[in-house]
Amino acid sequence: MQHVITIENGVTRHPLYRMKEPVNLQIAAGEHVAIVGPNGGGKSLLVDIITGRYPLLMNEVKYDFSPSESKMACDNIKYITFRDSYGDADGNYYYQQRWNSQDLDDTPIVADLLPPCKDEQLRKALYDLFGIEEMLSKHIILLSSGELRKFQLTKTLLSGPRVLIMDNPFIGLDARTRGLLHTLLGKLTEMTNLQVILVLSKTDDIPTFITHVIPVEDRHCGSKITLQEYLAHREPDPAHVLSDEKRQRILDLPYTDNLFHTEHIVDLNKVSIRYGERVILKELDWTVKCGEKWALSG
Numbered sequence: 001m002q003h004v005i006t007i008e009n010g011v012t013r014h015p016l017y018r019m020k021e022p023v024n025l026q027i028a029a030g031e032h033v034a035i036v037g038p039n040g041g042g043k044s045l046l047v048d049i050i051t052g053r054y055p056l057l058m059n060e061v062k063y064d065f066s067p068s069e070s071k072m073a074c075d076n077i078k079y080i081t082f083r084d085s086y087g088d089a090d091g092n093y094y095y096q097q098r099w100n101s102q103d104l105d106d107t108p109i110v111a112d113l114l115p116p117c118k119d120e121q122l123r124k125a126l127y128d129l130f131g132i133e134e135m136l137s138k139h140i141i142l143l144s145s146g147e148l149r150k151f152q153l154t155k156t157l158l159s160g161p162r163v164l165i166m167d168n169p170f171i172g173l174d175a176r177t178r179g180l181l182h183t184l185l186g187k188l189t190e191m192t193n194l195q196v197i198l199v200l201s202k203t204d205d206i207p208t209f210i211t212h213v214i215p216v217e218d219r220h221c222g223s224k225i226t227l228q229e230y231l232a233h234r235e236p237d238p239a240h241v242l243s244d245e246k247r248q249r250i251l252d253l254p255y256t257d258n259l260f261h262t263e264h265i266v267d268l269n270k271v272s273i274r275y276g277e278r279v280i281l282k283e284l285d286w287t288v289k290c291g292e293k294w295a296l297s298g
Contacts, residue, residue: 037216
């Protein structure tokens, strides 16, 4: 059996970047893996060990990317970190550019940012799968969060990596777009020999094409198990992140309504937001009165 990634008793040279126990891990050809665990538990550290970012004390990470021509990890493993709806892009840049959206002529379009691809068959397959042709003439700052995610994936995959690692790929996406991305990634694994590693905090986000799960918690790398084994024993994601004690402490914070001297805190009167021909908000009326507590959901 071909093992694309093998780590035997992996301990990083730098003490600050070590797991609590030596890492033993094998990922075989054809396996698609979800690394799951709470925030701050060591998932990203494990990924950095897998990608070779931190040298190991004795046995280095072993790779077998055949039949890829290049044997280098940097050519065969691509890693994308998604922090919000803007993905691995600079969120501040996009917010600022949307604020200055009247300067559209100074911002690039999708076609300008996609690199050339030597494999025309791969390029066509990616363009068809992610609907890139329809986005080529769009300005990058006008893409929706779902479109931007597709663009970022296409841009990364045009280099033809063997392994794609995505950290929080579904963050910032609504339920419909998350489902669509699940489907697209599943089709991608069927079309190519690409192997996918997802780094997830919410176990509810594990797609059905995932074959194995590696639980990581408190800087401990658990054993790789099948998705079916993991689902049979996993605990459901909590409805609330905060403990009952912390939630009650917030509710008990002192509140004095005599600090406000106006009845209306926010008044929006027929507010419209439009980017080019695309209407985001149309004639919105909204009033927030003193003492009210609103939740925006969606």
